[in-house]
């Protein structure tokens with residue numbers, strides 16, 4: 624594959640985890656509404672490969688999408704407490720703009736950064752905290768309906784449905800990655816839920832690498848490391864994408 628991979632939200636935590644481990648793996652085109660200094664760009668990615676624009680700007684997104692093979696779409700408001708006006712603009716309208724431009728440009732596939740918060744309401748008082756523990760067998764596997772924890776989760780579920788629409792009506796492969804809790808170096812401390820859905824930086828990069836390279840139609844997978852504590856199945860990601868994580872939050876417990 625010689626064509627570029629467009630990474631939106633490249634300057635954020637997930638984007639930087641990906642670039643840190645996959646900097647020389649693809650020909651990158653980076654997009655963010657904030658400028659990306661040299662320290663945020665892999666070697667060989669110059670300012671000419673960076674698009675400083677808002678994803679709701681249709682013309683600018685069209686320009687960034689020209690000739691692109693695949694998109695990793697991360698840009699958006701990541702705050703679980705984000706208000707409706709922000710998720711409507713950044714997460715829903717922005718994601719719609721990305722899909723429209725991708726279809727127009729003939730992009731092959733899109734990996735969309737969905738979230739645990741699209742399904743957070745499965746974590747009921749009856750199930751918690753037991754479901755966060757290794758001996759508990761409760762698993763979500765991506766076939767369940769969305770069950771959002773907040774309006775941010777609603778926006779992520781909406782992104783997944785937008786992807787379904789563009790997959791059904793256009794020649795575009797779509798994978799939605801319901802990312803757990805990306806934390807650098809070690810799992811969250813004193814936070815069982817976060818340890819159960821920990822995603823290490825290197826597993827995050829590997830997972831999105833597989834999203835670019837694997838063949839699929841429309842998928843919903845969970846993005847967590849291979850934690851002993853887990854309530855998300857990673858079997859679908861293994862099967863369809865060839866995801867093979869190396870980290871486990873249990874290895875960081877005393």
Ligand SMILES: NC(=O)C1=CN([C@@H]2O[C@H](COP(=O)(O)OP(=O)(O)OC[C@H]3O[C@@H](n4cnc5c(N)ncnc54)[C@H](O)[C@@H]3O)[C@@H](O)[C@H]2O)C=CC1
Pocket residue numbers: 631632633634635636637638654655656657676677678679696697698699700701702712713717736737738739801802803804805806
């Ligand atoms: N970090 C995590 O543990 C998780 C992240 N996610 C999702 O992954 C994606 C990335 O999250 P993070 O890297 O943690 O967030 P972040 O806030 O660190 O990075 C987001 C990046 O997107 C850019 N951005 C935001 N709105 C934009 C817009 N309208 N146009 C252009 N650029 C825009 C920001 O400037 C920033 O660089 C988000 O969509 C988030 O919802 C989902 C689950 C967990």
Ligand SMILES: O=C1O[C@H](COP(=O)(O)O)[C@@H](O)[C@H](O)[C@H]1O
Pocket residue numbers: 700701702703737738739740802803804805817
């Ligand atoms: O979707 C997201 O989820 C992570 C983890 O959620 P939390 O409720 O354990 O904080 C969050 O840190 C991140 O900001 C968000 O985008």
